[in-house]
Amino acid sequence: xxxxxxxxxxxxxxxxxxxxxxxxxxxxxxxxxxxxxxxxxxxxxxxxxxxxxxxxxxxxxxxxxxxxxxxxxxxxxxxxxxxxxxxxxxxxxxxxxxxxxxxxxxxxxxxxxxxxxxxxxxxxxxxxxxxxxxxxxxxxxxxxxxxxxxxxxxxxxxxxxxxxxxxxxxxxxxxxxxxxxxxxxxxxxxxxxxxxxxxxxxxxxxxxxxxxxxxxxxxxxxxxxxxxxxxxxxxxxxxxxxxxxxxxxxxxxxxxxxxxxxxxxxxxxxxxxxxxxxxxxxxxxxxxxxxxxxxxxxxxxxxxxxxxxxxxxxxxxxxxxxxxxxxxxxxxxxxxxxxxxxxxxxxxxxxxxxxxxxxx
Amino acid sequence: xxxxxxxxxxxxxxxxxxxxxxxxxxxxxxxxxxxxxxxxxxxxxxxxxxxxxxxxxxxxxxxxxxxxxxxxxxxxxxxxxxxxxxxxxxxxxxxxxxxxxxxxxxxxxxxxxxxxxxxxxxxxxxxxxxxxxxxxxxxxxxxxxxxxxxxxxxxxxxxxxxxxxxxxxxxxxxxxxxxxxxxxxxxxxxxxxxxxxxxxxxxxxxxxxxxxxxxxxxxxxxxxxxxxxxxxxxxxxxxxxxxxxxxxxxxxxxxxxxxxxxxxxxxxxxxxxxxxxxxxxxxxxxxxxxxxxxxxxxxxxxxxxxxxxxxxxxxxxxxxxxxxxxxxxxxxxxxxxxxxxxxxxxxxxxxxxxxxxxxxxxxxxxxxxxxxxxxxxxxxxxxxxxxxxxxxxxxxxxxxxxxxxxxxxxxxxxxxxxxxxxxxxxxxxxxxxxxxxxxxxxxxxxxxxxxxxxxxxxxxxxxxxxxxxxxxxxxx
Numbered sequence: 001x002x003x004x005x006x007x008x009x010x011x012x013x014x015x016x017x018x019x020x021x022x023x024x025x026x027x028x029x030x031x032x033x034x035x036x037x038x039x040x041x042x043x044x045x046x047x048x049x050x051x052x053x054x055x056x057x058x059x060x061x062x063x064x065x066x067x068x069x070x071x072x073x074x075x076x077x078x079x080x081x082x083x084x085x086x087x088x089x090x091x092x093x094x095x096x097x098x099x100x101x102x103x104x105x106x107x108x109x110x111x112x113x114x115x116x117x118x119x120x121x122x123x124x125x126x127x128x129x130x131x132x133x134x135x136x137x138x139x140x141x142x143x144x145x146x147x148x149x150x151x152x153x154x155x156x157x158x159x160x161x162x163x164x165x166x167x168x169x170x171x172x173x174x175x176x177x178x179x180x181x182x183x184x185x186x187x188x189x190x191x192x193x194x195x196x197x198x199x200x201x202x203x204x205x206x207x208x209x210x211x212x213x214x215x216x217x218x219x220x221x222x223x224x225x226x227x228x229x230x231x232x233x234x235x236x237x238x239x240x241x242x243x244x245x246x247x248x249x250x251x252x253x254x255x256x257x258x259x260x261x262x263x264x265x266x267x268x269x270x271x272x273x274x275x276x277x278x279x280x281x282x283x284x285x286x287x288x289x290x291x292x293x294x295x296x297x298x299x300x301x302x303x304x305x306x307x308x309x310x311x312x313x314x315x316x317x318x319x320x321x322x323x324x325x326x327x328x329x330x331x332x333x334x335x336x337x338x339x340x341x342x343x344x345x346x347x348x349x350x351x352x353x354x355x356x357x358x359x360x
Numbered sequence: 361x362x363x364x365x366x367x368x369x370x371x372x373x374x375x376x377x378x379x380x381x382x383x384x385x386x387x388x389x390x391x392x393x394x395x396x397x398x399x400x401x402x403x404x405x406x407x408x409x410x411x412x413x414x415x416x417x418x419x420x421x422x423x424x425x426x427x428x429x430x431x432x433x434x435x436x437x438x439x440x441x442x443x444x445x446x447x448x449x450x451x452x453x454x455x456x457x458x459x460x461x462x463x464x465x466x467x468x469x470x471x472x473x474x475x476x477x478x479x480x481x482x483x484x485x486x487x488x489x490x491x492x493x494x495x496x497x498x499x500x501x502x503x504x505x506x507x508x509x510x511x512x513x514x515x516x517x518x519x520x521x522x523x524x525x526x527x528x529x530x531x532x533x534x535x536x537x538x539x540x541x542x543x544x545x546x547x548x549x550x551x552x553x554x555x556x557x558x559x560x561x562x563x564x565x566x567x568x569x570x571x572x573x574x575x576x577x578x579x580x581x582x583x584x585x586x587x588x589x590x591x592x593x594x595x596x597x598x599x600x601x602x603x604x605x606x607x608x609x610x611x612x613x614x615x616x617x618x619x620x621x622x623x624x625x626x627x628x629x630x631x632x633x634x635x636x637x638x639x640x641x642x643x644x645x646x647x648x649x650x651x652x653x654x655x656x657x658x659x660x661x662x663x664x665x666x667x668x669x670x671x672x673x674x675x676x677x678x679x680x681x682x683x684x685x686x687x688x689x690x691x692x693x694x695x696x697x698x699x700x701x702x703x704x705x706x707x708x709x710x711x712x713x714x715x716x717x718x719x720x721x722x723x724x725x726x727x728x729x730x731x732x733x734x735x736x737x738x739x740x741x742x743x744x745x746x747x748x749x750x751x752x753x754x755x756x757x758x759x760x761x762x763x764x765x766x767x768x769x770x771x772x773x774x775x776x777x778x779x780x781x782x783x784x785x786x787x788x789x790x791x792x793x794x795x796x797x798x799x800x801x802x803x804x805x806x807x808x809x810x811x812x813x814x815x816x817x818x819x820x821x822x823x824x825x826x827x828x829x830x831x832x833x834x835x836x
Contacts, residue, residue, distance in 0.1 A: 081384075081385035081386065088389065091389060092387050092389060095387070095388070095389055096387075136389055136392060136393075138436075138439055139392045139393055139396045139439065139441065140388070140392050142396055142436050142439055142441070142442070143374070143392060143395055143396050143399065145432055145435075145436070146399055146403075146432060147374075149428055149429075149432045150428075151399075151403065151425070151428070151429055151432060152399060159398075159402055159405075160402075161395060161398035161399040161401070161402045162374070162377055162395065162398075164398045165377060165391055165394045165395040165398050166377060166380050166381070166391075168394050168398075169380075169381055169384055169386055169390065169391055169394065170384065173384045173385065173386070188384075191383075192380075192383060192384075195383055200380075201380075204380070
C-alpha cells in the first residue's frame with residue numbers, strides 16, 4: 001500500500017511536469033516510461049475501484065497532494081485530484097504532452113508512435129486510449145468551431161454554456177472534496193473567492209445554485225460503475241452554507257448580479273431568501289432623499305442607486321408567492337416602522353410601495 | 361496537415377473556463393465534454409424557443425443563423441454530442457418559404473444514419489426525408505443494395521434490415537410511401553420482376569402495414585393517398601390479413617380479389633389508365649395473398665374455380681393477352697386434375713410427377729412463365745401431399761441427375777411477370793443452375809415465413825420445408 005502511494009506521488013509529479021517546459025529534456029525512453037506508468041495506474045484504478053479501503057486511502061493521498069499543490073501556482077497542478085481521475089490518467093498525460101510545444105522532436109515522434117501504433121498492433125486497451133483521444137480532439141474542435149462561427153453564445157439566452165459548465169464542475173469538485181473531509185468545501189470556495197475574478201465567480205455560484213438537481217453534475221463518465229454514488233445537490237448545500245457564512249460575499253452576490261437571476265436563486269433556496277430580504281432592507285435604509293434632485297441616493301458611490309433596489313423588489317413581486325407576499329410584507333413593516341407616512345420623499349418604503357403599486 | 365490540425369485542437373484553450381477549471385484542479389479533458397453538451401443544449405433550446413415563439417420577431421433566431429448552424433454541423437453530425445442538435449434542426453421549421461438548411465447538411469445526416477453512425481428518432485428521420493428528396497432516394501437505394509443486389513438474405517434478416525431502415529415506418533407518411541413505392545416499381549420493371557425485388561417489396565409492404573396499424577387507430581391518411589390509382593374496395597380487400605380469416609374460408613376473399621382485379625384489367629384494355637402492369641403491381645405487394653393462390657387451388661377439393669385459375673395465370677404473366685392466358689389456365693387445370701388424382705394415390709414416384717406436369721400436346725415447349733407456374737404447383741404439392749414427402753427429398757437431392765427429369769423442387773416461388781430471358785424448360789427442368797437453386801430457396805423461405813405469419817399448423821410440411829431449405833443452403 002505504501003509503495004502504491006509513493007508511486008502515485010511520483011506519477012503526480014510526472015503529470016505536473018508534463019505541462020511545463022521541463023519536458024524539453026525528455027527523450028523517447030522517458031515518454032515510453034511515463035505512458036507505461038499511466039497505464040499501470042489505470043490498471044490500479046480498475047482493480048481497486050470497488051475496494052473501498054484502498055480507494056479511500058488513495059483518495060485522501062490525492063486530496064492532500066492537491067491541497068499542497070494549491071499554494072504553488074497553477075503550473076504545478078498534476079490534474080490528479082481524485083481517485084476517479086486515475087481512470088483516465090493516460091489520457092491526461094498524452095493530452096498534455098501532445099499540447100506541449102516544448103517536447104523535443106524525437107520524444108514527440110515516439111509519443112505519436114505510442115498513441116497510434118498502427119493497425120493490428122494495439123490491444124483492446126490501447127484502442128480505448130486512442131479512441132478517447134480522438135473523441136476528445138473532435139469535441140474540442142467542435143467547441144472551437146461553434147465559437148468561431150459565432151454560435152458559441154446565444155445573445156438572447158438565459159443560460160450561458162460557459163458559466164453553466166463551470167458551475168457543473170464546481171459542484172462536482174465540491175462533492176469530491178466533501179467526501180474527503182467536512183472542511184474541504186469551505187476551503188475550496190474561500191480559495192476560489194480569494195483568487196478571483198470575483199464577479200465571474202459570483203455568476204458561477206448563481207448558475208450552480210440554479211442547476212436542476214436531477215442532473216448529476218459533470219459530464220457522464222464512461223466507467224460509471226466505479227463512480228461514487230452521487231448525492232444530488234450536496235455540493236449545492238455546501239455552497240449555500242458557505243454563502244450564509246460569508247457576509248461580504250453574500251452582499252456582493254446580492255448587489256452585483258441581475259435582479260431576475262437573484263429572484264430565481266432565492267426562489268430555489270429559501271435560506272438565502274431571508275438573508276437577501278435583510279440585505280435589501282439594509283440597502284434601503286442607507287439611502288437618503290436628495291431634496292434638490294427629488295431622488296433617493298446612496299451615501300457612498302458603491303451603494304446601488306434607487307433603480308437597482310427598485311428593480312430587485314419589482315422582480316420579487318413578479319415572482320409567485322411566497323416571494324411576492326413576503327417581500328411586500330417586509331416593505332409594509334418597514335413603512336410602519338418609519339411612521340407609515342403616505343407622502344412621497346419621506347420614507348423610502350412608502351415610495352417603493354407606491355412605485356410597485358403603480359408599476360404593477 | 362491533418363495531424364497538425366488535430367494536434368492544434370489540443371493546443372488552444374478557452375481562457376476564462378480554462379483558468380477556473382484549473383483552479384478547481386481539473387484538466388481541459390474534464391470540461392470540454394460538459395462544455396460541448398451545454399453549448400449544444402443552449403442551441404437546441406434556442407431553436408425550440410424559436411419554434412414556439414412563432415412570429416414574435418424579437419426572439420426569433422435569424423434564418424442566417426439557422427443556416428450557418430446547419431453548415432457548421434456538417435462535419436460534426438457523427439459526434440454523439442450533436443444528436444440533440446441535429447434532431448432539433450431537422451424538426452425545426454422556420455417561417456421562411458424556402459429551405460433554410462444546407463443541402464450538404466441533409467446529405468451528411470442521411471449518410472451518417474445509413475452507416476449507423478448516428479441514432480435519431482423516427483420523427484427526425486421522417487423530417488429529413490420529407491425535406492430532402494435525394495436523401496430519401498439514397499436511403500431506398502441503400503436498402504436495395506443491401507437486400508437485393510448483395511448476398512441472399514433470409515426473409516427474417518430481410519425483415520430486420522427493413523425495419524432498421526425505418527423506411528416502412530416513415531412510409532406512413534404518404535409522400536414517402538409514394539416515392540419508395542415508385543422506386544420499387546422501377547426496380548421491378550428494370551429487373552423483369554426479379555424474385556428478390558418482389559420478395560423485398562412484399563416484406564416492405566408487410567412492415568408498412570404493420571407500422572400503419574401501430575401508427576394511429578384512426579388512420580391519419582386515407583388509403584386512397586397511398587394507392588391513388590387503385591379501386592378502394594380492392595385495396596381494402598388486399599389489406600385484410602389472411603390470418604384473420606379461417607383457413608377454410610380464405611378462398612372467398614381471394615375469389616373476390618381475383619374478380620375485382622380481372623374487372624379492372626379487362627376494363628383497362630378498353631383504354632383506361634395504368635394497364636395490366638399497374639393491377640399486377642398492386643396485387644404482388646401483398647405476398648400473404650399472392651403466394652397463397654397455388655396452395656388454395658391445390659387444396660380445394662372441388663373443381664378449380666375459374667377466378668383463381670385466372671388469378672394464378674395473371675400473377676405469373678400479367679402481360680399475356682386473353683388467348684395465351686386461356687391456354688395457361690387450361691394447362692393449369694389439367695395439371696391440377698392429375699395432381700389431385702396423385703394426392704389420393706398411396707404410392708408416388710418422381711416419374712408420376714413428371715407425367716402429371718410434363719404432358720403437353722405435341723411436346724411443345726411451354727412459355728417460361730407457364731413452366732414456372734407449373735413447377736411452383738409441383739413444389740406446393742410436394743410439401744402438402746403425404747406421399748410427396750418421401751419423394752421430395754429424392755427429387756431435391758438428386759436434382760440434375762435423375763433421368764426422369766421431373767425435379768420440380770427448385771422452382772422460383774415468385775413470378776417474373778414479364779417475358780424473361782431465363783428460359784427453363786419444364787421438360788428438362790433439372791438443368792439445375794445456381795439460379796434455380798436460389799429460387800427454390802426463396803420459395804421455401806417465403807412459404808415458411810408465410811406459414812409463420814398465418815400460424816399455420818402443418819408440422820410435417822414445415823419440417824420437410826425446413827430440411828430442404830437447410831440442405832439447399834448448405835450445398836456448396
